[in-house]
Amino acid sequence: MVFLSFVNCMRVKGPDKFWKRRQILKLAAHFYGRKRNCYSIAIRSVQKALQHAAYGRKVKKLERINLWKERITAACEELNIPYPLLMENLARCDIALSKKTLADLAIWEPRTFKCLTQIAAAKNQSYPPTVKAALQPPPEGVITRGML
Amino acid sequence: MNRPISTYKRVQQWAVFGRLWFLFDAKWQNPFDSAEKIAKYLAGKHKPIYHPLSDVGDHVVVINTKDIALPNKEWRYRMYYHHTGFAGGSSWTSAWELHNKDQTKVLWKAVYKACGGSLLRHNMMERLHLFPDDKIPQELMENISDHMKQLRPVPKALHEYTEEEIKNFPKVFEWPEDYVLN
Amino acid sequence: MSHRHLFLQSGFIKTNLQNGVGRFVNQLQRINLIFCKSSGSSKGVREFIETDLVDFARANPGTVVYLKPRRHRGTYMCAEYLNGHKDYITCNNFTRDEVRKWLEYMKNKSGFPIIRLRKHWHTDHPSIQGIWNPFTHKPSYLNVTTFPEKERSEYQPLMPSATEQLLQIAEQVGFLDNSNTNNTTTTTRNTENIPPPLNMSDEK
Incomplete structure (x- = not known):
């Protein structure tokens, strides 16, 4: 028995995932430890870093x-x-x-x-x-x- | 590639960033107000090239700290806290008691507070030199290049006026000869 | 292990800004092409060497071209500039055209690294009047004074004190010109010197 339509039930993840993760990991290249290599840990640090950058852009002008x-x-x-x-x-x-x-x-x-x-x-x-x-x-x- | 700078540029750098030595006479001055001014000079905020990260502070030599003048009832009621670290080692000392023990401490503590809470504070305090009276070591005397202006006028006591000045000062009336002045 | 070198560097402009003003000097000092004689990734570089390299070398007499065949290694080109800066580009699996274009790119660069510029302008002469130094606004007599100097240290009030104001009034009216005894009024028993009544409008 060959089930040909079974393959269609498999969920395929989008092609963008690699590139999106690479974009984040590129921003985290200079971090310490797993934060630069592991996506799910890096995403948290990168988001915080971007928040700091946004805040800092305003503070820089005031300073x-x-x-x-x-x-x-x-x-x-x-x-x-x-x-x-x-x-x-x-x-x-x-x-x-x-x-x-x-x-x-x-x-x-x-x-x-x-x-x-x-x-x-x-x-x-x-x-x-x-x-x-x-x-x-x-x-x-x-x-x-x-x-x- | 880092090239060595020319002699002219090196001298210019030394001239702009040279550390000066200021002399401040604390006679009859409020230590808390003077401390703010001294801290400003120690940080380098009196220079247009000031930046918190570049060490542009100057040295300040303070003389006559024994003659500082605290306002109102501060001598009696300003208390300084100290704890030796051991059990039961906390103590509160009033300003006049502290002044009796060490005549530079009141001004030192005032400047320490005025310097702020940053890590640069100890660096700034290293550049402060306090002397209770007029006598300064000769090495420091040679470095001094300018005065810091005082913040309060020094009042002239009656005994500091010469006899001539007292005699020639205009009077509106004269006391009667047999009048007894208390 | 520190990855700080991956963070975007920043700096000030240090390029040779007067390069084209007189004679133009190409900033590329030497270019090293490192490739493998047999591996497939260096095929494009090998083709370039066989065809376009000599033309390139002839067109740039000021640049020295070095070829470094290294077995079982990656393919790259290293450009060294007159200011000592080095730039590397990996050439794995490049075509001959790509190698040529990237070589042109290296040749046209100045030696300044690609970093965030803190200031987009540079001048060798930032000051015309002379840079501020602590003695710019200080009077020159300070060079010959011995400290402590009372005049320099004194508080300078903006308004004259009450005593000084009285002295000024006394001077205007003429109190100070007469002797002290003449200024006494008749509160004393001494009746010899009774001065005339004071007239403040009298000017001497």
């Missing part, structure tokens, strides 16, 4: 902005101007330099950064927010020609 802010604050304190004063007055002067550019200028072009702080101080002088600020001497070396 970078924070670092720029710290660097600009440090450069400002050296030049005797507070950071919020610098940012507010540069914005008031329509100098739309990003935190990244300001931090880079502070490191690579320190004299330009000093000039920016002086511009901010001069702008602050033109409409001092408090009595205390009004009593401060105007910044040296700034020629506004009434443009601020």
Whole structure:
């Protein structure tokens, strides 16, 4: 007796399985132990790793902005101007330099950064927010020609 | 391939990342406020090249720690906890008692706390040098290149004014000759 | 065992960026073709050697071609570049055309490895004004001062203190110019020096 239709009852797994698993195992190639070789263990680690990567992509941007802010604050304190004063007055002067550019200028072009702080101080002088600020001497070396 | 850098570039690297020595006079200063500033310098946050992973902190030499000024009732009521590790070895010491035993400890603990909880803290504390009075070893004195600005004005006591200054200071009125001042 | 080398490396651009500006120098220093004389997987490489290799060598006079017949080993080509970097490509079961194309690919590369670039730009002169150093904004008199220096260490208040304000007022009004005794009012029994009433609008 030959059962020809019995073969049709066998469930065939799709051809994609090898490639899908290979895709996961490729992402896990640098993991430790069975996590890099065994699919059912690797899939868990890979999913966690991808979650970490997604979260990290957002955090990386925030950390970078924070670092720029710290660097600009440090450069400002050296030049005797507070950071919020610098940012507010540069914005008031329509100098739309990003935190990244300001931090880079502070490191690579320190004299330009000093000039920016002086511009901010001069702008602050033109409409001092408090009595205390009004009593401060105007910044040296700034020629506004009434443009601020 | 890593090429060796030129002499000019090497000197430039040393100039940018050189570690400075700062001097801080703690006379009449609040140790907790000064500790925040000192920790900032130890971490390197006063430099525009700051990065937490690159070790850009500077040395800070603090003098006159015996003359620190704690606010309000802190001398009496700020307590420091210590446990020797043995049974019954816990103790609470007030700030004035600790100051009597070791005149640098109050500021040391304040800076230790201000440094944060990271693993870099011990590294930063290694770069802090505390002295109760004016006397600094000559080796440290030679390294110092700048002052850290104080955070509070140092009040001038009456005995620090010269006789001339007292005499010439403008008075609105003069006490009567036979008036007794307490 | 560490598999960290399999993780995608990252780095900064270190290529020879001025290569085509003047003379163009091909970055491929030498290319090694390792194959087996008898195995089937090196058939394509053997065919390439018989037909296209000499043309390739003539077309690239700056590159040295080495042939390494090794029995019972896999087929691959190893390219070495002027910056010392080495690149390997396995050539098992390649056709002659494939070998030729991959060889062209190796020849056209710069020696810089294929990694994630942290910055897509590079300059040899990042600073025009001079890089910041701790002494950029410090006054030069610090070089000749002996520490501790009171002026450098003192707290600089933004507002004058009450005492200083009083002294300023006294100076304006003229208190400090007269001697101390003239400033006394009539609370004393000493009736000789009775000053005139104070007029704050008087300016000297």
